[in-house]
Amino acid sequence: GAGVSQSPRYKVAKRGQDVALRCDPISGHVSLFWYQQALGQGPEFLTYFQNEAQLDKSGLPSDRFFAERPEGSVSTLKIQRTQQEDSAVYLCASTPGLITLNEQFFGPGTRLTVL
Amino acid sequence: GQNIDQPTEMTATEGAIVQINCTYQTSGFNGLFWYQQHAGEAPTFLSYNVLDGLEEKGRFSSFLSRSKGYSYLLLKELQMKDSASYLCAVISGNTPLVFGKGTRLSVIA
Numbered sequence: 636g637a638g639v640s641q642s643p644r645y646k647v648a649k650r651g652q653d654v655a656l657r658c659d660p661i662s663g664h665v666s667l668f669w670y671q672q673a674l675g676q677g678p679e680f681l682t683y684f685q686n687e688a689q690l691d692k693s694g695l696p697s698d699r700f701f702a703e704r705p706e707g708s709v710s711t712l713k714i715q716r717t718q719q720e721d722s723a724v725y726l727c728a729s730t731p732g733l734i735t736l737n738e739q740f741f742g743p744g745t746r747l748t749v750l
Numbered sequence: 751g752q753n754i755d756q757p758t759e760m761t762a763t764e765g766a767i768v769q770i771n772c773t774y775q776t777s778g779f780n781g782l783f784w785y786q787q788h789a790g791e792a793p794t795f796l797s798y799n800v801l802d803g804l805e806e807k808g809r810f811s812s813f814l815s816r817s818k819g820y821s822y823l824l825l826k827e828l829q830m831k832d833s834a835s836y837l838c839a840v841i842s843g844n845t846p847l848v849f850g851k852g853t854r855l856s857v858i859a
Contacts, residue, residue, distance in 0.1 A: 639792075668846065677837050677849030678793065691846060726792065738783065739847065741792035 637661065639742035641727050647748045648717045656712045656745045658727030667710050668739060669702055670726040678726050684710060717749045752776040754850035756838050761856045762828055770823045770853045772838030783847065784812050784823045785837040793837055796823070825855075833857045 640659045648654050660667050666685050670678035671694075680694040686707035695702070699718075704710040714721055724746050728739035753775040762768040774782070781800040785793035797805055799814035799821060811824040823836055835852040842848075 670849075675851070675854075677839070677851045680846040680848065683846055694846070738795040738798060741785075741794070743792050 639727055639729055639740050641725075641742040641745050643745060644743060645746050645748075647750065649750055650718060651716050652749075653713065653715045654717055654747065656714075656725050656747070658710045658712070658742060660708065660710070660727070660729030661731075661740055662708075664729035664731050664740070666730045666732065666737075667704060668728045668730075669710070669712050670728065671696075672724045672726055672744070674723075681712070681725075714747075717747075719749050722747055722749045752840060752842060752845075752848045754838055754840055754848060756836075756850045756853045758851065759854045759856070761858060762825075764828055764830060764857055764859050766828050767824065767826050768828060768855065770825075770836050770838075770855065772821045772823070772850060774819050774821070774838070774840045774850075776819075776840055776842045776848075778843035778845075779816060780841045780843065782812075782814055782821050783839040783841070784810075784821075785839060785849075787835045787837060787852065789834070796836075828857050830857050830859070 642657045668683050669681040672678045682692040682702045684704040699715045701713045724744040726744045728741045730737035756772045783798050784796040787793040797812035804813045809826045814821045835854045837852045838850040839847045
């Protein structure tokens with residue numbers, strides 16, 4: 636497909652479990668973003684990659700959150716020892732170029748529920 | 751830091767016009783985006799304003815006043831499918847996009 640895809644779409648984890656969320660950006664898009672969206676809220680920035688370089692991770696809420704994009708395309712957001720407050724929709728977005736200039740194309744999100 | 755404020759909920763009638771306001775406080779302003787998000791779906795791009803004035807795109811228009819830190823999204827000839835959340839987002843300097851909490855619009859018959 637031509638859009639951003641994410642998998643899984645839904646994930647239920649027990650508290651303390653590790654999870655890995657995958658994002659496939661639009662082919663050729665340089666920049667990739669991860670957001671966390673709680674119910675009834677706007678997306679909140681987590682981290683940002685330009686190709687394989689993670690340029691900003693200031694939004695990651697704790698050291699349990701880790702993101703990588705080793706080959707500059709697919710990205711994985713990993714959450715270790717999940718907590719109930721991690722329950723949210725995790726959105727991935729990509730843009731063709733620089734952060735400030737382009738609209739972001741969002742994937743459908745992964746809804747994470749931590750029990 | 752940045753502060754973005756928009757109403758939480760609005761209701762409007764099919765066929766009417768609705769204006770969704772957004773106010774922001776930021777330094778190094780580089781532009782303001784509006785996104786539409788249907789429940790359970792991804793946000794989709796509606797508009798981008800960097801200069802003062804009105805940008806019209808079909809039934810949707812977006813206005814920006816940089817001096818007032820103010821924008822609005824105007825939706826005309828409302829349709830039921832316009833029921834969604836509308837997200838205002840600001841970009842400043844090289845910081846990532848900062849979103850408001852969104853305005854949930856309900857269109858009623």
